Amino acid sequence: MSSTVNAALVGDDVEKRKRIENFDDILPYIGDAGLYQWLLFLILLPFAFVYAFLYFTQFFLTLMPNEYWCRVVELDDWNITDAQKFALSIPPADTEELLVDSDILYSKCQMYDIDYSALKNSGVINADPTWPKVPCRHGWTFNYSTIPYVSIAAELEWVCDKAYYSTVAQSVFFVGSIIGGFIFGYIADHYGRLPALIACNAVGFFGSIATAFCNSFWTFCLCRLIVGTAFDNCFNILFIIVIEYVGPRHRTFMANMSFGFYFTASSALLPWLAYWIADWRILSGVTAAPLVIAFAAPWLVPESARWYISKGNIPKAMEMLRKCEKCNGKTVSKEIYEEFEQSCNEMVKLESSNNGYTVLDLFKKPRLSYITVMLTLYWLLIILVFDGHVWNMKLLDPDVFTSFSLAALTELPAAIALTVLLDKWGRRWMGFLSMLICAIFSFVTLAMPPGGATVAMGIVARFGVNIAANIGFQYAAEMLPTVVRAQGVSLIHIIGYFAHIIGPYVVYLGEISPSLPLTVLGLLSFVVAVQALFMPETLGQDLPQTLEEGNDFGREQSFWWLPCISSTNEKKKKFRKSRTPTSLQRVSSVR
Template sequence: MTVAGESTNAEEGDGKLKIETFDDILPHVGEAGLYQLLLFLILLPFTFVYAFLYFTQFFLTLIPNEHWCTVPELSGWNLTDSQKIALSIPLANPLENEDQSVATFSKCEMYDVNFTEVMLSGIKVANTSWPVKPCSNGWTFNFTAIPYASIAAELEWVCDKTYLSSTAQSAFFIGSIIGGFIFGYIADHYGRIPALVSCNAVGFIASVVTAFCNSFWSFCLARLIVGTSFDNCFNILFIITIEYVGPKYRTLVANMSFGIYFAVAASLLPWLAYWIADWRVLSVVTAAPLVVAFFGPWIAPESARWYIMVGKTDKAIEMLKKFAKVNGKTVTPKIYEEFERSCKEMIEKDDKVNKYTVLDLFSLPRLARITIILVIYWLLIILVFDGHVWNMKLLHPDVFTSFSLAALTELPAAFLLALFLDKWGRRWMGFASMFMCGVFSWIALATPEGTVTVAMAILARLGVNVAANIGFQYAAEMLPTVVRAQGVSLIHIIGYFAHIIGPYIIYLADVQKELPLISLGVVAMVVAFLTLTLPETLDQDLPETLQEGNDFGIDQNFWWIPCRSSSQKNRKKDRKKMGSVNAGFNPGSLTKIDSTRL
C-alpha cells in the first residue's frame, strides 16, 4: 500500500503517482470520516435484524420447566394445581430426576385410574402402587417463570416430542444454507444492495407469516424461509461498510459495530419476549427492523468493489467522489485516472486467475492441511457457541435474565478484540479465549446450581464470543488470494451444519445432566489447541498464489507471540497487503473476487 506521505508527494509532482489498490485511494477520499460514521450508524438496524433472526426462535419455542399431565376428570373439582398433582401425577422416574428442573413430579406420566371414582371415594393423595401411563389428555404448564405459551407449549412439544423445537431450529439453518447460495448469486450478479433488499424482504414476510402458523410443519416451513435471510440480512451491508473504512480502522469498526449493536439487540430480546408475552406478536415485532432494508437503495451505497468487479469502474469512481464530498476532501483528477488504470489492470489479471476453484485448496499438502483445520476450527466454534446459547434453558429457571447477561458478553468481547487483536495476534488470542471457554464450562459443573453456575457459563460464553469473532476473519487472511473468497464461502457453509446440530446438545442432559457442559468444555479445549496448529496472520504479507498459501507461516516459531517479538522476519511494519485487515470479516458467499485486492 502506498503510504500517505508518498501519495501527497505524488500529488505535488515530486514523484510518480501510484495507486494500485482500492485501499490506496481511500486516504484521498477519506478513510474514517463523516461518511464512514454514517455507515456505522446505518448498521444499527441491520445488526438488530441479525440478532433477532438468530435468537427469536429460542423464545418462540420456550417451554416452562414445570409441566404435568392434564387430567380432565379433575377439572370439575375445586382443586389447586398442587392438589391435582398430588392425586394424579407420580414422582419423577430416575431418568427425569437427572433433569435440573425444580419439579419432583413426573412430566410425562400420570396414574392410570378412574379419577371420578377416586374423588367420590374422598381420596386426596395418590397411592404409589397405582399403575401409571403416558399423558393421554395433553399437558398443563406453570407459566410463573415464563409468562406466555410459546408455539411449543401450545402444540405440546414435550416428553417424546421435545425434539421438535430443535428440529424447527435446524430447519432455520438449513434455510440459511439455501439463502447463502440464492442471495449470494443475486449479490454477485445484480449488486449488493438488491441482494440486501430482497434478502430482508423475504425475512420480513416469512417472519410475519410465522405468527399465523398452527402446526409443526407450517412453523418449520416458515422458519426455513426466514432462515434464508439469515447472515446476508446483515453481512452484505457490513462488508460494504468495512470496504469503505481504511485498513487501520477496520479492526475497530468491525468489532465495535458488531459488538455494541449485537450485544444490545441480543440482551434486549429476552425482555421483549417477556413484556410482549405472546409468541405471535413477538414474531412480528422482531421482524419490524427488517423494514429498514426497503429503504436500502436510498440509505446505503453500492459496493464500489462490486462495481469494479463487474467492469463498472466509472460507477465506482462516482461513488468515491460522493464520499470525498461528504468527508470534505478535495481529490485531483489524476488520482481518479490512476485508480481507473489500476482497476483495469486488476480486472485483466483476475480474468487470468479465474480458472482456480475451491478444489485447488487441496492440491498442495500443507495448504490442504490448513484448509481442513480451518473448516474443523470454524465448525467446532459454531457448535460451542450454539451449545452455550441453547444450554441456557437448563441452567437457571430465570432464563430471561440469564440469556440477557450472556448476550451482553458480546460487548466486552468486542472491546478485548479492538484493544488486543492487532497486538497479540489471532493465534494466541484465539487459543486463550477458547481455553477460557473450556475451563469455565467445567468450573460451572463444580459450582452450586443457580446464580454461580450461570455466571461461570456466561464467562465461558465470553470466551467463545471472542474466538468466534476472530474466526470470522482468520480464514480470509490465511487462504491464498486466488481462491480466498471461495475458500471462505466453503468454510462458512460447512459451519451452517454446526448450527443445525447445536440445538441438540441440550438433549445430552437426558442421559446425564452434566453432559452438555462437559461436552462443550471438551470441544472448546479441542478448538483451543487446534488454533495453535495454524500460522499467525498478524503483520504478515498474505498469500497470493497457491504455493504462497502452502508455504504461509512455515518459518514461524511455535512460541512466537507478535506483541513480544522483535523478529523482522515474522513482524513486518510495512505490510504489503494492509487492505486485508478485517476486509474479509465473515464474507460468506457474497464475493467471487477477493475484496482486499481492489
C-alpha cells in the same frame, strides 16, 4: 511551454507520492473515516437489530417452562384443591426422569391409569404408588411463574415424546440459512449487493410475519426455513459494504465496535421484548419490524464500489467515489482518479486470468490442504460451541431472560478486547487463550451448585467463545491464497452452517443428563484451543497470493512465536505488513 512545465510538475508529484494501485490507496484522498463513513456506520444499527432478532427470536418463540404435568380432565369437576388433584393423579418421577432433572420430583409425562369416577365416591384422596401409569392423555398443565407467556412450544405441547420438536425447528432455521447463503450470495455476486440486501430482508420480513399465523409444527418449520434464508446476509452484506468504504487504520475499530455496540444492544434487549410483550405471535411480528428498513436501502445505502470494479463497471465505481468525496468535503485531482482507473483496469484483467481456479485447488498441495482442513474444523467447532452456549443458557437458570441478556452483554467487552489486543498478541494465541477460558469455565460451571454463581461462570465461558468467534471470522480470509480466497472462505462458512444445525442437539443432550451439554462444550472448547496453536500466525505477514505461496505460508514460523515480542525472528523476516488490512478480510469471509 507552460503546459510542459505543468506536466513535469504533475510527474514529479506522482513520483513523490505513493502510486495508487488499489482501492485502499485512493481512500485517503476521498476521505477514509469522514462523515460519509460515519453515516454508513449509523445505518448499520437497524440491520444489526435485524441480525440479532433473526438469530435469537426463535429461542423465545419456543421457550418452554421447566415445570409441567399431565392434565387429568376427570378431576375438573371435583370439589378439591389443585394440590389435592395433583397428589391424586401425578406419580413420582421415575429413575430415568430424576437423572434428567433431579429437582423435579414428580413425573412430567405420566399419570395414574385408574377409574376416577369410581374413585370419587370411595373417599380416597391420596394416590397409591402401585397404581398403573400411562402417558398423559389430555395434554399438560404448565407453571408459567418464570416464563410469563405461552410459547408456540407450550401451545402445541412439544413435551415428553415431542420434546425434540423445538430442536428440530431450530435446525430447520439454519438449513434455511444454507439455502439462503447460496441464493443471496449468487444475487450479491451477479446483480449487486443492494438487490441481495433488499431481497433477503424482504424474505425474512414476510417469513417472520407468516410465523405469527402458524398453528402446527410443520407450518412453523416451513416459516422458519424461509426466515432462515435471510439469516447472515440480512446484516453481513451491508457490513461488507460499510467496511469497504473505511480506511485501513479505522477498520479494526469499526468492524469490531459496530458489531460490539449494535449486536450487544439488540441481543440484550430481545429477552425483555419477549418478557414485556408476553405473546409469541406478537413477538414474531414486532421482531420483524426492523426488516422494513431494507425497503429504504436504495435511498440510504450506496452500492459497493469494489463490486462495480469486480464487474468491470469502472465508471460507476468512480461515480460512487465522487459521492463519498463530496460528502466528506474533499477535493481530488483528476490525475488521482485517472491513475486509479488505470489500476482498476489492470486489476480486472488480472482477475479474469485467475478465473480458472476452483476451490478444489486448495486440496492439490499437501500443506495448503492441511491448512484448509484445519480452518474448516476450527470454524465448525467454534460455531458449535457458540451456539451450544447460547441455547444452554435456559438450562443454567430459570430466570432465562436475565441470564440471556447478561450473556449477550459479553459481546461488547469481547469486541473491546479484540480491538485492543488482537493486533498485538496475534490470532493463534488469542484464539488459544479465549477458547481455553471457555473450556475452563464450562467445567467450572458443572462443579457449581445451581444459582447465580453458575450463571456467572456460564457467562464467562460465553465471553471466551465470543472472542474466538470474532477471530474466526477473519482467520480463513487472511490465510487462504488470493486466487481462491473467496471460494475457500465461502466453503468454510457453508460447512459452518452445519454446526448451527447440530448446536441445538448438543443442548438436547440435557434430556439424557443435565451435565452432558456443558461437558461436551468444555471438551470441544479445549480441542479448539489446542488446535489454534497448530495453525500459522497471520499478523504482520503478507497475505498469500498464489497457491504456492499459500502452501508455503507460515513454514518459517516457530511454534512458540509470540507476535507481541518484537525481537523474535519472525518479526525480522522479509515479510511486510499487508497493504490489505486484516479487518477487511474478516468481513469478506462472512459471505
